[in-house]
Amino acid sequence: MQAFYATQFVLQLPAGHRFPMGKYQLLRDRLAAEVPEVQLMQAEPATDGELALVHTPGYIAAISDGTVAPAVMREIGFPWSAAMADRARRSVGATIAACRSAQRDGVAANIAGGTHHAYADKGGGFCVFNDAAVAARLMQAEAARSRRQPLRVAIIDLDVHQGNGTARVFQADPTVFTLSIHGQKNFPFRKEAGDLDVDLPDGTGDETYLHALEIALGDLERRFEPDLVIYLAGADPHEGDRLGRLKLTWDGLEARDRRVFDWAWQRGVPLAFAMAGGYGNRIEDTVQVQVNTFRAAADYARRWHNRPR
Numbered sequence: 524m525q526a527f528y529a530t531q532f533v534l535q536l537p538a539g540h541r542f543p544m545g546k547y548q549l550l551r552d553r554l555a556a557e558v559p560e561v562q563l564m565q566a567e568p569a570t571d572g573e574l575a576l577v578h579t580p581g582y583i584a585a586i587s588d589g590t591v592a593p594a595v596m597r598e599i600g601f602p603w604s605a606a607m608a609d610r611a612r613r614s615v616g617a618t619i620a621a622c623r624s625a626q627r628d629g630v631a632a633n634i635a636g637g638t639h640h641a642y643a644d645k646g647g648g649f650c651v652f653n654d655a656a657v658a659a660r661l662m663q664a665e666a667a668r669s670r671r672q673p674l675r676v677a678i679i680d681l682d683v684h685q686g687n688g689t690a691r692v693f694q695a696d697p698t699v700f701t702l703s704i705h706g707q708k709n710f711p712f713r714k715e716a717g718d719l720d721v722d723l724p725d726g727t728g729d730e731t732y733l734h735a736l737e738i739a740l741g742d743l744e745r746r747f748e749p750d751l752v753i754y755l756a757g758a759d760p761h762e763g764d765r766l767g768r769l770k771l772t773w774d775g776l777e778a779r780d781r782r783v784f785d786w787a788w789q790r791g792v793p794l795a796f797a798m799a800g801g802y803g804n805r806i807e808d809t810v811q812v813q814v815n816t817f818r819a820a821a822d823y824a825r826r827w828h829n830r831p832r
Contacts, residue, residue, distance in 0.1 A: 524824035525624040526554065526632040526817070527566040529613035542600065542649050546801060547635050549810045554634075557814065560821040566617035566633070568609060569657060573619065576660035577653055577692055579644045586611065586651060599646040611651035614638060618654035621795040622662050622751065629827025630784070630794050630820050637755040637799025639686030640711065648684065648710060654797060655680075655753045656692045659699055662751055673698040677749035677792075679783055681736075682757030682799040683767045684710050690717035700747040702739055704732075706760075706768050719743060725768045729775030732760065736779060740786050752787045752794040756780055758801030758812035766802040777815045784823040791830075796820065 528551050554561045574583050585591035586608050596603050617633035624631035638650035646652070659676040666674035677700045678693075680686040685705040693699040700718045707722035714720065719742055721735050759767040761776060771779070787794040796816070801809035 524560055524628065524630055524632065524821055525562045525564050525621070526634055527564050527617035527620045527624075528634040529566045529610055529617060542802075546806055546809050546813075547798075549806065550798070550813050551634055553810060553814050554817055558817050558821055560824065561632075561817060563634075564620065566613045566620055568612035569615035569619060569652070573657055573661055574612070574615065574652055576664065577643055577656045578641075582644045586646075595645050598648075599651055600649045601651070607651070611638075615652050615654040615657050618658040618753070618795065618797055619661055621797070622658045622753065625793040625795040626662070626751065628793075628824065629788075629830070630796075630824040632795065632817065632820060633797040636797030637680075637682060637757065639680055639682065639689045639755060639799070640684070641688045642691055647688065650688065653688050653692060655686075655755065656689055658795070659693075659751075659753060663698065666750075674750045675748060676700070676751045676753060677702065677743060677747060678753045678755070679743075680704070680755040680757075680799075681760070681779060681783070682755050683759040683764070683769055684757075684800060685714045685720065686717065686755065687711045687713075687715040690715035690720075693717075700743060700749065702743055704735060704739060709766075709768055718746070723769065726770050728770045729772055729778070732769065732771055732775060733778055733782070736782060740782070749792050752783075752792050754783055754787075754794055754796040755799040756783075756796050756813075756816045757799035758803070758809045758816075759799075761801075761803065761808060761812050763803050763805060763808040764801065765804050766800070773812060773815060776812050777819060780816045780819045784819055788823050788826060794823075
C-alpha cells in the first residue's frame with residue numbers, strides 16, 4: 524500500500540502554536556518501523572491548473588506569492604511563508620497521488636491532508652487548499668477521457684469538525700456525495716449543508732458513534748453508487764483530543780476505520796484516505812490513532828492484492 528508524504532516540508536510555527544506539526548514526522552517514523560507493508564512515497568506539489576479545478580486563480584496566486592490578505596491568513600491560522608505555500612500544494616498533491624494509487628491497487632493514503640475547511644476562495648481552520656475536493660475533481664477529469672459517465676466520488680469525512688469547505692464546493696453537484704459525521708457544537712460554528720450531515724452531541728462514545736456511522740453508510744448506499752471513496756480519517760474524535768469533545772476510544776476509532784474500509788471493499792470501490800485532524804493532549808495518542816488506521820488499511824490492501832481480477 525502506497526502512502527504519500529511531505530513531512531520534510533515543516534512549517535516553523537510560533538512558540539505555543541496549537542497546531543501539532545510534529546505529528547506527521549512521528550507518524551511517518553512509526554509507519555516505517557512498524558508497518559512495513561506501507562510504501563512511503565514523497566508527494567509532488569499540485570500545479571496551478573490542478574488547484575484551479577476548485578480554487579479561484581486569485582486565491583491560488585495570493586497564497587503562492589504572499590499577497591494574501593492578513594484576515595484570510597488569520598482565518599487559516601498559520602503565518603504565511605513560502606514553505607507554507609509549498610507544503611499546502613504538496614498536501615494536495617499527496618491526496619491526488621493516493622487517489623491514483625487507490626484506483627490501481629484498491630487502497631492508498633496521504634500521511635497528511637484532510638484540509639476540508641478550505642473554500643474555493645479562502646482557507647480556514649489550518650486548511651489552505653482543499654485536497655479532497657481538488658483530488659475528486661482531477662480524478663473526474665482524468666476518468667472522462669475513457670468513460671462516458673462521470674466518475675462518482677463519495678467523500679466520507681469522519682473528522683470531528685464538519686467539512687464545511689468541501690460541502691460548499693460540491694453543493695448541487697450530483698457526481699460527488701459529501702458525508703460528514705461531526706460534533707454538533709464544535710467548529711465550524713456555522714455549518715454548510717452537505718449531502719448527509721450527522722451532528723453528534725458532546726461526549727458521544729463508541730457505541731452511539733458506530734451506530735450513527737452504520738446508519739449513515741446505509742443512507743449513502745441507498746442514495747449514491749461511488750466509483751471512488753475519499754476518506755478523512757480524523758483522529759480528533761478520540762477521548763484524549765483537546766479540541767474534539769467526543770469520547771471515542773482507540774478501539775472505537777479502529778472499529779470506525781475498519782467499517783469504512785470494509786464498506787468500500789465489499790462494493791469493490793477504491794479508497795484513498797487522509798489523516799485530517801488530531802490535537803491530542805498527548806501527541807503520541809494522536810499518532811497512535813493514526814497508526815491504527817494504517818494497520819487496518821494495510822489489512823484491506825492485502826485483500827485487494829488477493830482479490831480475483
